[in-house]
Amino acid sequence: MNELRLVVVGASGRMGRMLTQIIPDTLGVRLTAALEQPDSPTLGVDSGFGHGTTPNGVPITSDVAAALADADAIVDFSSPVASVEMAKAAARAKIAHVIGTTGLSQADLDAIAEAARETVVVRSGNMSLGVNLLAVLVERAARALGPAWDAEIVEMHHRLKVDAPSGTALLLGEAAAHGRGVALAENSARGRAGLTGPRRLGEIGFASLRGGTVIGDHTVVFAGAGERIELSHRAEDRGVFARGALAAALWTRGKAPGLYSMADVLGLSGA
Numbered sequence: 001m002n003e004l005r006l007v008v009v010g011a012s013g014r015m016g017r018m019l020t021q022i023i024p025d026t027l028g029v030r031l032t033a034a035l036e037q038p039d040s041p042t043l044g045v046d047s048g049f050g051h052g053t054t055p056n057g058v059p060i061t062s063d064v065a066a067a068l069a070d071a072d073a074i075v076d077f078s079s080p081v082a083s084v085e086m087a088k089a090a091a092r093a094k095i096a097h098v099i100g101t102t103g104l105s106q107a108d109l110d111a112i113a114e115a116a117r118e119t120v121v122v123r124s125g126n127m128s129l130g131v132n133l134l135a136v137l138v139e140r141a142a143r144a145l146g147p148a149w150d151a152e153i154v155e156m157h158h159r160l161k162v163d164a165p166s167g168t169a170l171l172l173g174e175a176a177a178h179g180r181g182v183a184l185a186e187n188s189a190r191g192r193a194g195l196t197g198p199r200r201l202g203e204i205g206f207a208s209l210r211g212g213t214v215i216g217d218h219t220v221v222f223a224g225a226g227e228r229i230e231l232s233h234r235a236e237d238r239g240v241f242a243r244g245a246l247a248a249a250l251w252t253r254g255k256a257p258g259l260y261s262m263a264d265v266l267g268l269s270g271a
């Protein structure tokens, strides 16, 4: 089978640099374009620059049309605005779109769902195997324990992260809500401050810490009467997200248009 021709969106970012670093060592994929913002100072620079290796011959560009003309899939860790624009472009070009970007609003999610009617889209707040398995465990725990065990999700990330709660925290919150058979939107508590009153039964709480260079730590606490369960994941290397995203891109081959998750890619749906 031919190599999957890949476009990386957000090529100069932390995840984009990780992707361009590992793509040459990943069987079955080939980088054909590296996209950045039109005003990025890195335009024209070889996209291998970010990790001090030999040039890869793929210069960073902002020409979306040219990039999509020679591609099978897009791997996108950028910004909500950029990912929604890319989703529309991917739908028009019928190219698979793997979206890792977080901080998406409901309107952004609706636009991505609309694009997924035309092409294969894999979206996840976390592309790592560990977190997606953790979500399965959280769902089971929430189902078994019920709302009498208070669920709180604590996350910590590096000082440059711009959205909160993290996409992973929301994914884990969805898992807990699903386990309890409720909607997260109607049962979540974010950013408590001031005279909050006592905790509401069934609430799923979120707390976000930011500092230093932390790649991504998440803990789901189930606090019962007189005992507590904590389920945690710590990412030690952005490679876990990048490898997951490349696995997702390869998985899209031959799939019907639709919106998929990493649980689908990893075979964890219904686990």
Ligand SMILES: NC(=O)C1=CN([C@@H]2O[C@H](COP(=O)(O)OP(=O)(O)OC[C@H]3O[C@@H](n4cnc5c(N)ncnc54)[C@H](O)[C@@H]3O)[C@@H](O)[C@H]2O)C=CC1
Pocket (backbone or CB within 6 Å): 009, 010, 011, 012, 013, 014, 015, 016, 035, 036, 037, 038, 040, 077, 078, 079, 081, 082, 099, 100, 101, 102, 103, 124, 125, 126, 127, 128, 167, 241
């Ligand atoms: N789902 C997952 O497993 C993971 C998700 N993320 C998410 O991915 C996103 C990016 O994270 P980082 O790489 O750490 O951020 P970053 O800020 O280092 O990189 C984002 C890059 O996207 C670029 N960009 C913005 N608009 C663009 C456009 N229109 N076209 C092309 N490029 C554009 C920026 O210039 C920047 O270089 C964030 O939303 C983050 O939360 C990060 C790690 C793992």
Ligand SMILES: O=C(O)C1=N[C@H](C(=O)O)C[C@H](O)C1
Pocket (backbone or CB within 6 Å): 102, 125, 126, 157, 161, 165, 166, 167, 168, 169, 215, 216, 217
């Ligand atoms: O911005 C990051 O860095 C990360 N973002 C994702 C999130 O919002 O959960 C995934 C990972 O934790 C790193």
